[in-house]
Amino acid sequence: MERVDHLAHERNKSEFDVDAMKIVWAGSPHAFELSDRISKLVASDPGFRKDNRTMLSRKDLFKNTLRKAAYAWKTIVDLHLSEEEAAKLRFYVDEPAYTDLHWGMFVPAIKGQGTDEQQQKWLPLAYKMQIIGCYAQTELGHGSNVQGLETTATFDPQTDEFIIHSPTLTSSKWWPGGLGKVATHAIAYARLIVGGRDYGVNGFIVQLRSLEDHSPLPGITVGDIGMKFGNGAYNTMDNGVLQFDHVRIPRDQMLMRVSQVTREGKYKQSDVPRQLVYGTMVYVRQTIVADASCALSRAVCIATRYSAVRRQFGSQNGGPETQVIDYKTQQSRLFPLLASAYAFRFIGEWLKWLYTDVTQRLQANDFSTLPEAHACTAGLKSLTTTATADGIEECRKLCGGHGYLCSSGLPELFAVYVPACTYEGDNTVLLLQVARFLMKTVSQLGVKKPVGTIGYMTRVDHLMQCRCGVQRAEDWLNPSALLEAFEARAARMSVACAQNLSNFDNPEEGFAELSADLVEAAVAHCQLIIVSKFIEKLQQEIPGKGVKQQLEVLCNIYTLFLLHKHQGDFLSTGCITPKHASLANDQLRSLYSQVRPNAIALVDAFNYTDHFLGSILGCYDGNVYPKLYEAAWEDPLNDSVVPDGYHQYIRPLLKQQIRTARL
Ligand SMILES: CCCCCCCC/C=C\CCCC(=O)SCCNC(=O)CCNC(=O)[C@H](O)C(C)(C)COP(=O)(O)OP(=O)(O)OC[C@H]1O[C@@H](n2cnc3c(N)ncnc32)[C@H](O)[C@@H]1OP(=O)(O)O
Numbered sequence: 182m183e184r185v186d187h188l189a190h191e192r193n194k195s196e197f198d199v200d201a202m203k204i205v206w207a208g209s210p211h212a213f214e215l216s217d218r219i220s221k222l223v224a225s226d227p228g229f230r231k232d233n234r235t236m237l238s239r240k241d242l243f244k245n246t247l248r249k250a251a252y253a254w255k256t257i258v259d260l261h262l263s264e265e266e267a268a269k270l271r272f273y274v275d276e277p278a279y280t281d282l283h284w285g286m287f288v289p290a291i292k293g294q295g296t297d298e299q300q301q302k303w304l305p306l307a308y309k310m311q312i313i314g315c316y317a318q319t320e321l322g323h324g325s326n327v328q329g330l331e332t333t334a335t336f337d338p339q340t341d342e343f344i345i346h347s348p349t350l351t352s353s354k355w356w357p358g359g360l361g362k363v364a365t366h367a368i369a370y371a372r373l374i375v376g377g378r379d380y381g382v383n384g385f386i387v388q389l390r391s392l393e394d395h396s397p398l399p400g401i402t403v404g405d406i407g408m409k410f411g412n413g414a415y416n417t418m419d420n421g422v423l424q425f426d427h428v429r430i431p432r433d434q435m436l437m438r439v440s441q442v443t444r445e446g447k448y449k450q451s452d453v454p455r456q457l458v459y460g461t462m463v464y465v466r467q468t469i470v471a472d473a474s475c476a477l478s479r480a481v482c483i484a485t486r487y488s489a490v491r492r493q494f495g496s497q498n499g500g501p502e503t504q505v506i507d508y509k510t511q512q513s514r515l516f517p518l519l520a521s522a523y524a525f526r527f528i529g530e531w532l533k534w535l536y537t538d539v540t541q542r543l544q545a546n547d548f549s550t551l552p553e554a555h556a557c558t559a560g561l562k563s564l565t566t567t568a569t570a571d572g573i574e575e576c577r578k579l580c581g582g583h584g585y586l587c588s589s590g591l592p593e594l595f596a597v598y599v600p601a602c603t604y605e606g607d608n609t610v611l612l613l614q615v616a617r618f619l620m621k622t623v624s625q626l627g628v629k630k631p632v633g634t635i636g637y638m639t640r641v642d643h644l645m646q647c648r649c650g651v652q653r654a655e656d657w658l659n660p661s662a663l664l665e666a667f668e669a670r671a672a673r674m675s676v677a678c679a680q681n682l683s684n685f686d687n688p689e690e691g692f693a694e695l696s697a698d699l700v701e702a703a704v705a706h707c708q709l710i711i712v713s714k715f716i717e718k719l720q721q722e723i724p725g726k727g728v729k730q731q732l733e734v735l736c737n738i739y740t741l742f743l744l745h746k747h748q749g750d751f752l753s754t755g756c757i758t759p760k761h762a763s764l765a766n767d768q769l770r771s772l773y774s775q776v777r778p779n780a781i782a783l784v785d786a787f788n789y790t791d792h793f794l795g796s797i798l799g800c801y802d803g804n805v806y807p808k809l810y811e812a813a814w815e816d817p818l819n820d821s822v823v824p825d826g827y828h829q830y831i832r833p834l835l836k837q838q839i840r841t842a843r844l
């Protein structure tokens with residue numbers, strides 16, 4: 182049967198080259214070809230089916246995840262996939278699993294913190310999955326405060342070993358993904374104790390389970406921490422608990438790139454900064470930013486397609502009702518999210534570049550950009566994950582009642598995504614790190630020249646007193662006007678915090694007292710980074726009919742939407758007047774009308790297969806109602822017409838009502 186495209190009329194309206202936009206979204210023709218090929222490979226293989234996840238019990242769900250992970254590995258090996266292709270395949274399988282932590286944290290931790298010899302020994306085993314690793318840092322009593330970890334690693338010079346121990350209940354490792362039921366090894370973070378002295382937290386490679394029968398090794402107590410938020414969702418992951426009872430490991434299993442312990446029991450610190458012990462977190466925060474655009478764009482794709490299918494009110498002379506996407510309120514909620522998905526895509530690309538740059542510098546013993554890389558990865562991780570989690574929930578509401586069905590894909594997407602606001606650093610704690618960086622920058626103005634993303638502070642005198650030159654709504658399309666408003670707001674908020682801090686005798690006390698304001702200053706700074714990198718991206722040549730114009734519209738929507746949402750900051754710092762704010766809002770409305778005919782094509786450019794989207798509301802052909810109707814009948818509750826439990830619980834009730842009625 183020929184498939185009808187219910188969204189064809191929408192696709193015909195678009196004013197730009199969608200195929201060219203697909204390449205911009207993917208990052209390059211090579212990246213597009215790779216994503217396209219691997220996503221289709223996964224979608225066409227029934228072994229990767231995922232539409233029954235929300236109905237399985239935890240045990241069945243978890244076993245199914247183990248099956249899929251093994252099947253994915255077999256596919257990777259059988260097809261001789263490259264590292265890049267294998268990573269894409271895992272991405273499109275789209276199921277949180279122990280492999281995420283093995284490839285995403287265990288391997289990078291050994292690469293970043295291990296010596297050359299340690300890498301040579303452990304990486305080949307990990308690459309072939311002959312060992313499976315996890316990242317065991319967080320404890321029951323301490324997550325955010327890494328310096329507060331309690332697990333100890335005490336050097337025993339007699340045997341040339343470390344004794345890994347959990348001295349208290351609160352020192353139990355708690356949360357590590359893959360730890361609960363699968364990992365054979367962990368990078369365990371513990372306080373390094375040598376000669377009775379505490380040298381702070383360091384990573385150690387510890388074997389947890391037998392490679393023969395998977396039983397925990399002596400001294401190891403390990404298990405899963407239990408069900409998490411939502412059906413299916415992150416419950417495919419075995420987040421675990423772990424206690425060490427004087428577990429001995431050879432000295433050479435301490436990750437020794439940052440500091441070393443010699444055979445004689447001498448502690449030595451390398452020339453590299455101690456903060457590199459936190460290096461794996463910087464790496465993962467950068468990948469999380471790139472991932473935010475994927476999660477948000479999925480939700481936006483579903484909500485946009487469904488908004489074009491769904492009609493309510495406004496029928497004229499018996500004709501069709503209005504598509505809900507034509508309501509200005511729907512547009513003002515949806516299009517900023519569409520623009521954010523693109524903005525996060527480009528900031529993710531830029532952050533990847535920054536991370537690669539800092540890594541190369543570190544290898545050449547240039548540590549100068551490390552504080553900026555830490556501030557950018559921490560701040561952008563916080564900003565993009567918060568906006569994405571909120572955005573997915575907004576997309577669910579944009580889909581009305583049907584968005585609440587699991588078959589819309591949105592409840593599961595939200596449940597899987599929302600812990601990103603907490604893991605790899607609680608979002609508020611991370612913004613406080615950015616605030617520290619900002620306060621340090623302001624306190625050193627005139628002594629140290631700010632560069633990179635903080636370079637705008639060199640013009641602080643101008644930014645403290647400049648006046649917005651916008652006179653008509655269209656003036657807000659001028660990138661210089663937008664940039665200056667965002668720079669002035671960020672600079673003024675930071676300087677105000679620094680001035681308030683100077684009123685405290687004890688800076689730490691002042692920092693704690695003003696922390697809510699400091700977080701807002703950090704948000705203003707991070708929003709400026711995203712806006713400025715989007716504008717920079719548009720200064721490049723971008724091929725394809727109408728592609729650049731569409732991106733300009735999206736960039737302006739993203740920027741003016743932020744200005745509108747945070748107009749309190751802009752007004753209270755005197756960067757703009759109420760008249761400017763009102764003109765910005767006028768311009769925003771006009772931009773929504775420009776994006777409207779292109780909305781479906783702009784989400785088609787994400788090039789998601791129906792399998793990856795996992796949503797009846799977001800399916801490519803827009804044939805929503807028959808699919809919803811069919812899916813309802815597939816629910817196990819509809820296996821029988823009369824439900825189990827009828828004779829036990831319903832019939833007696835009804836009988837009782839009959840007796841009462843007769844009385
Ligand atoms: C494609 C692969 C994808 C893989 C993705 C897999 C995803 C799987 C899903 C989930 C995985 C989740 C895994 C985890 O959650 S692991 C645990 C993560 N834990 C955290 O993030 C803890 C957060 N806490 C911290 O990072 C720190 O405790 C802290 C908040 C930064 C505070 O640390 P500390 O007390 O030591 O620091 P200070 O504030 O005193 O700062 C001292 C100076 O150090 C600088 N600093 C801090 N951190 C870093 C860093 N990471 N890099 C560089 N520099 C750092 C800080 O700025 C201070 O500098 P100064 O110049 O001011 O002295």
Ligand SMILES: Cc1cc2nc3c(=O)[nH]c(=O)nc-3n(C[C@H](O)[C@H](O)[C@H](O)COP(=O)(O)OP(=O)(O)OC[C@H]3O[C@@H](n4cnc5c(N)ncnc54)[C@H](O)[C@@H]3O)c2cc1C
Pocket residue numbers: 282316317318319322323324325326355356357358415420600603604605606607608609610613696
């Ligand atoms: C799904 C999931 C997967 C995870 N995977 C792993 C893993 O693989 N490996 C691993 O080691 N860990 C993992 N974690 C743990 C995770 O990294 C921590 O939960 C996270 O770092 C937050 O720490 P916390 O739980 O201690 O939160 P807390 O620090 O206890 O936060 C509680 C509240 O206190 C606030 N707060 C804390 N400190 C401050 C402060 N200084 N100032 C102001 N407010 C503050 C926070 O903002 C938050 O509102 C995972 C967590 C989750 C949810």
